[in-house]
Amino acid sequence: xxxxxxxxxxxxxxxxxxxxxxxxxxxxxxxxxxxxxxxxxxxxxxxxxxxxxxxxxxxxxxxxxxxxxxxxxxxxxxxxxxxxxxxxxxxxxxxxxxxxxxxxxxxxxxxxxxxxxxxxxxxxxxxxxxxxxxxxxxxxxxxxxxxxxxxxxxxxxxxxxxxxxxxxxxxxxxxxxxxxxxxxxxxxxxxxxxxxxxxxxxxxxxxxxxxxxxxxxxxxxxxxxxxxxxxxxxxxxxxxxxxxxxxxxxxxxxxxxxxxxxxxxxxxxxxxxxxxxxxxxxxxxxxxxxxxxxxxxxxxxxxxxxxxxxxxxxxxxxxxxxxxxxxxxxxxxxxxxxxxxxxxxxxxxxxxxxxxxxxxxxxxxxxxxxxx
Amino acid sequence: xxxxxxxxxxxxxxxxxxxxxxxxxxxxxxxxxxxxxxxxxxxxxxxxxxxxxxxxxxxxxxxxxxxxxxxxxxxxxxxxxxxxxxxxxxxxxxxxxxxxxxxxxxxxxxxxxxxxxxxxxxxxxxxxxxxxxxxxxxxxxxxxxxxxxxxxxxxxxxxxxxxxxxxxxxxxxxxxxxxxxxxxxxxxxxxxxxxxxxxxxxxxxxxxxxxxxxxxxxxxxxxxxxxxxxxxxxxxxxxxxxxxxxxxxxxxxxxxxxxxxxxxxxxxxxxxxxxxxxxxxxxxxxxxxxxxxxxxxxxxxxxxxxxxxxxxxxxxxxxxxxxxxxxxxxxxxxxxxxxxxxxxxxxxxxxxxxxxxxxxxxxxxxxxxxxx
Numbered sequence: 001x002x003x004x005x006x007x008x009x010x011x012x013x014x015x016x017x018x019x020x021x022x023x024x025x026x027x028x029x030x031x032x033x034x035x036x037x038x039x040x041x042x043x044x045x046x047x048x049x050x051x052x053x054x055x056x057x058x059x060x061x062x063x064x065x066x067x068x069x070x071x072x073x074x075x076x077x078x079x080x081x082x083x084x085x086x087x088x089x090x091x092x093x094x095x096x097x098x099x100x101x102x103x104x105x106x107x108x109x110x111x112x113x114x115x116x117x118x119x120x121x122x123x124x125x126x127x128x129x130x131x132x133x134x135x136x137x138x139x140x141x142x143x144x145x146x147x148x149x150x151x152x153x154x155x156x157x158x159x160x161x162x163x164x165x166x167x168x169x170x171x172x173x174x175x176x177x178x179x180x181x182x183x184x185x186x187x188x189x190x191x192x193x194x195x196x197x198x199x200x201x202x203x204x205x206x207x208x209x210x211x212x213x214x215x216x217x218x219x220x221x222x223x224x225x226x227x228x229x230x231x232x233x234x235x236x237x238x239x240x241x242x243x244x245x246x247x248x249x250x251x252x253x254x255x256x257x258x259x260x261x262x263x264x265x266x267x268x269x270x271x272x273x274x275x276x277x278x279x280x281x282x283x284x285x286x287x288x289x290x291x292x293x294x295x296x297x298x299x300x301x302x303x304x305x306x307x308x309x310x311x312x313x314x315x316x317x318x319x320x321x322x323x324x325x326x327x328x329x330x331x332x333x334x335x336x337x338x339x340x341x342x343x344x345x346x347x348x349x350x351x352x353x354x355x356x357x358x359x360x361x362x363x364x365x366x367x368x369x370x371x372x
Numbered sequence: 373x374x375x376x377x378x379x380x381x382x383x384x385x386x387x388x389x390x391x392x393x394x395x396x397x398x399x400x401x402x403x404x405x406x407x408x409x410x411x412x413x414x415x416x417x418x419x420x421x422x423x424x425x426x427x428x429x430x431x432x433x434x435x436x437x438x439x440x441x442x443x444x445x446x447x448x449x450x451x452x453x454x455x456x457x458x459x460x461x462x463x464x465x466x467x468x469x470x471x472x473x474x475x476x477x478x479x480x481x482x483x484x485x486x487x488x489x490x491x492x493x494x495x496x497x498x499x500x501x502x503x504x505x506x507x508x509x510x511x512x513x514x515x516x517x518x519x520x521x522x523x524x525x526x527x528x529x530x531x532x533x534x535x536x537x538x539x540x541x542x543x544x545x546x547x548x549x550x551x552x553x554x555x556x557x558x559x560x561x562x563x564x565x566x567x568x569x570x571x572x573x574x575x576x577x578x579x580x581x582x583x584x585x586x587x588x589x590x591x592x593x594x595x596x597x598x599x600x601x602x603x604x605x606x607x608x609x610x611x612x613x614x615x616x617x618x619x620x621x622x623x624x625x626x627x628x629x630x631x632x633x634x635x636x637x638x639x640x641x642x643x644x645x646x647x648x649x650x651x652x653x654x655x656x657x658x659x660x661x662x663x664x665x666x667x668x669x670x671x672x673x674x675x676x677x678x679x680x681x682x683x684x685x686x687x688x689x690x691x692x693x694x695x696x697x698x699x700x701x702x703x704x705x706x707x708x709x710x711x712x713x714x715x716x717x718x719x720x721x722x723x724x725x726x727x728x729x730x731x732x733x734x735x736x737x738x739x740x741x742x743x744x
Contacts, residue, residue: 010462011744043687065688085646085688086636089706090382109637113705140689141637141644173686264458265481265513272513274457278721279744282654314545315415315717316437316457317512333485334461345687349650352743371724372383372651 003355003362005301005336010262011279013351014338015050015239015366016303017358019256023238024054027220034226039063039082039213041235044345046368047354048076054238063233067094072369074102081105082213084169084233086133086141088113092120099126105166109133109143111153114163122162130157131169131213136194137187138173145198151205158207167211167230168202170195175218181248188223191215196228221249239344242297246286257348258299258338260355261318266328271320275339277313278350285342296339302360303338310339375727375734377673377708382634383651385723386710387422387611387738388675389730391628395610396426399592406598411435411454411585413607416717418740419726420448426610435605439466444741446474453477454585456541456605458505458513460485464492471498477538481505481515483525486535494534502529503541503585508566509559510545517570523577530579539583539602540574542567547590553620560595563587568600593621611716614669618658629720630671630710632727633690638700643692647711649685650722657714668711674732675710682711 005014031038040054043065051062051073061080064070070081071094082105087095098104108114108130121128132154135142143150158165172191178184191214199209215232217240226232239257240250259280261273277295286293298308298320312319318339322328331337341347348354353367377386403410412426415437423434423445433452436442442453443466454477459467470476480486480502493500504526507514515522530537544563550556563586571581587604589612598604611629612622631652633645649667658665670680670692684691690711694700703709713719720726725739 006462009466009744086644086705088634088636088646090378090634090708094381110705116706139641140684140686140691144639262460262462264460267516269511272458274460274744277653277655277718281649282656282718283649284654312512314512315721319512333458333482334488336462346649346654349687372381 001363005260005360005362008260008355008362010260010336011275012260013348013354014258014260014357014362015354016256017356017363019254020050020053020238023240023254023256025056027054027234027237028056030220031232034229034232036226036229037061037231039231039233040238041065041084041233042069042073044235044239045348046072046370047366048073048078049366050238051078063235066372067091067098068371069369070098070104074098079103082131082169082233083107084171086110086113087117089116089120092117096121096124096126099128103129105129105131107131107133107169108153108157109141111149111156114153114157118160118162127162127164129164129166131166131211132157134168134170134195134198136170136172136191138171140173142170145194150198151202154202154207155205165207165209167209167213168195168199169213171214171233172216172219175216178218181222184218184222185224188219191219192223192226192229199228217244218247218249236345239348241285241344242293242340242342243285246289252305255340257344258303258340259296259347261337261339263331263333263335263337264317266331266333268322268328270322271328271331273318273320273337273339274316275318276316278315280310280313280318280339280341281343281346281350282313283343283346293342296341299338299340301336301338306337373735377632377732377734380632380727380734382632382708383647384632385720385726386630386632386729386734387726388628389728389735391626392422392425392610395612395626395628397428399426399606399609400428402592403604406601406604408598408601409433409603411603411605412610413437413456413605414441414445416607416611417720418444418742419738420445420450421738422610423450435607438744439463439470440743441741442470442476446470451475454503454541454605455479456543458482458485459489461488461492464489468493468496468498471500475501477501477503479503479505479541480525480529481513483521483528486525486529490532490534499534499536501536501538503538503583504529506540506542506567506570508542508544508563510543512545514542517566522570523574526574526579527577537579537581539581539585540567540571541585543605544586544588544591547588550590553594556590556594557596560591563591564595564598564601571600589616590619590621608717611720613657613716614665614712614714615657618661624677627712629716630675630712631668631719633709633711635703635705635707635709636689638703638705640694640700642694643700643703645690645692645709645711646688647690648688650687652682652685652690652711652713653715653718653722654685655715655718665714668713671710671712673708673710678709
């Protein structure tokens with residue numbers, strides 16, 4: 001197929017194939033240089049085609065944020081999955097069903113939940129691989145690696161006949177709050193060193209730690225090296241977005257996801273498009289650095305920055321204020337604009353798939369796996 | 373069916389059937405008392421079952437925000453639909469396909485778009501009903517009713533052989549920014565009077581105006597009467613939410629939508645649940661009135677307010693800070709909480725349907741029509 005942007009239904013998420021490939025290859029190159037496995041977090045796009053592209057066109061290991069993503073990627077042929085949210089008993093049955101068909105690695109940071117998992121997997125006749133999630137400073141999930149319960153949890157998993165200690169997993173989510181390359185670089189070192197130090201303690205106690213898995217897009221674009229780590233799990237890097245560009249994790253020309261929108265109203269003060277709070281998400285992205293950021297940057301249909309922003313959104317309306325004296329006749333109803341989004345992961349999750357853009361025409365549509 | 377909350381997969385949107393019915397009946401009563409037709413805006417829930425419930429269990433007229441909603445409701449038997457976003461040429465073909473099967477009323481506020489619609493509907497052999505959208509103070513869409521172009525647009529639609537002037541439509545979206553019953557009541561009067569005055573001018577010029585359609589949940593819960601209006605289009609009222617409760621459009625016990633979530637992590641400082649930015653949306657709701665609002669109020673599994681809030685969200689994590697000295701053993705991993713959401717419409721749009729709650733058990737699942 002080859003469809004012009006005028007032929008697509010709006011609102012429509014567009015991925016720029018050249019940028020997507022370049023972003024994917026850059027992270028593969030980094031992983032190779034560091035000597036670690038790349039297990040991209042596919043929550044960003046939920047799209048098996050993009051998952052393959054992140055492995056240079058092949059099936060490879062991936063990280064997921066929902067069991068629905070895990071099931072969808074398994075159907076698409078992916079065989080090695082980490083579900084990177086701590087497992088809770090309400091999800092055991094579905095996880096076990098999938099674990100009979102592919103390698104599904106789970107995560108825990110809680111002794112009671114791990115015990116319940118051990119009992120349930122024993123009853124199911126399974127041996128389930130489990131990572132211990134540690135907190136390297138993010139203060140979201142993960143057990144404090146300095147607390148005695150951390151090593152105790154790892155030991156109980158390692159010694160359980162129905163569990164397998166897959167390794168240690170951490171996520172430096174606090175890098176999203178950091179400012180500047182130096183601070184993000186410091187957090188990247190902390191993410192790695194905290195994990196390697198904890199693994200060293202476990203190994204000294206005779207507990208084998210096969211994997212040390214870490215990474216976020218900010219830390220993986222700012223790290224210099226990752227001594228001791230075996231695996232990285234960045235996600236957003238394949239799309240990037242306004243937030244990452246403002247924080248210096250990418251350039252504006254690396255941003256691969258835009259939303260094609262049609263003008264539905266214009267007057268002398270504003271233009272309204274058919275991409276609103278659902279099509280874009282209400283993520284405020286770089287609002288702290290850029291008080292004008294709003295809900296996205298307005299590009300023309302060819303991808304050039306117009307300097308305008310989506311100032312307000314309601315459910316299906318995106319409002320773009322025009323500067324005084326602007327000529328609204330440049331925006332007839334039905335004309336198309338593209339919105340460079342604040343937070344690609346949340347925008348992407350709103351859509352049924354992506355129009356794949358090559359040389360300013362759509363050449364394919366790639367469906368996604370949504371829900372839970 | 374009858375499933376306990378422990379049996380449902382999480383995150384799961386729950387609708388309280390008794391509250392839903394009460395909210396629906398209260399608005400039906402208001403419409404009857406005012407002598408106007410209720411054409412609820414189903415963008416709030418996108419669910420044909422709830423659309424019927426809003427008409428006392430019968431098929432009735434509805435308002436939609438996307439053609440996908442229009443198509444889905446038409447399949448479910450709804451015959452009289454208003455697509456309340458200004459129509460743009462990229463949507464003509466789909467709108468016309470549907471217009472051959474049901475009454476599909478469109479909206480325009482633009483002379484060029486209306487001309488293009490007239491030409492296209494003539495070529496399609498259709499006569500399409502069109503509302504003129506006027507701006508009653510919201511400053512989003514709608515033509516200024518005091519400007520000469522407003523009456524001119526209505527006249528061109530009325531005189532076009534392939535269009536039918538359905539009437540005047542407006543939406544007082546600025547009521548969402550108003551504070552207090554007095555100000556919202558004032559906006560409700562303005563919404564009605566602006567529309568009736570414009571209709572009077574058109575009628576004086578010999579242009580028939582069959583319908584005057586208006587309404588938002590805030591204005592329709594605060595209006596005293598609506599002299600001259602023929603139809604109201606509130607949407608949110610069937611669910612209500614934290615924003616509407618804080619703004620005084622409902623009580624806390626009227627809020628019918630919550631998200632059931634499972635605890636995935638707990639420590640002495642916080643509890644993390646599996647409802648994050650996607651499952652809840654990033655709408656900040658009543659942040660202006662309530663600096664602690666965060667991304668939702670935490671209820672226990674029975675719906676009682678715990679006093680806790682979802683302070684931060686990432687894609688699939690919702691973080692709930694515990695007060696100093698709280699006992700995290702009250703929140704074992706796997707236990708369930710309910711989140712009373714900030715903005716029900718945006719939360720609802722994230723899910724595939726609703727678990728229908730009656731006497732604290734799920735008795736049905738009602739699917740929705742998503743996308744565009």
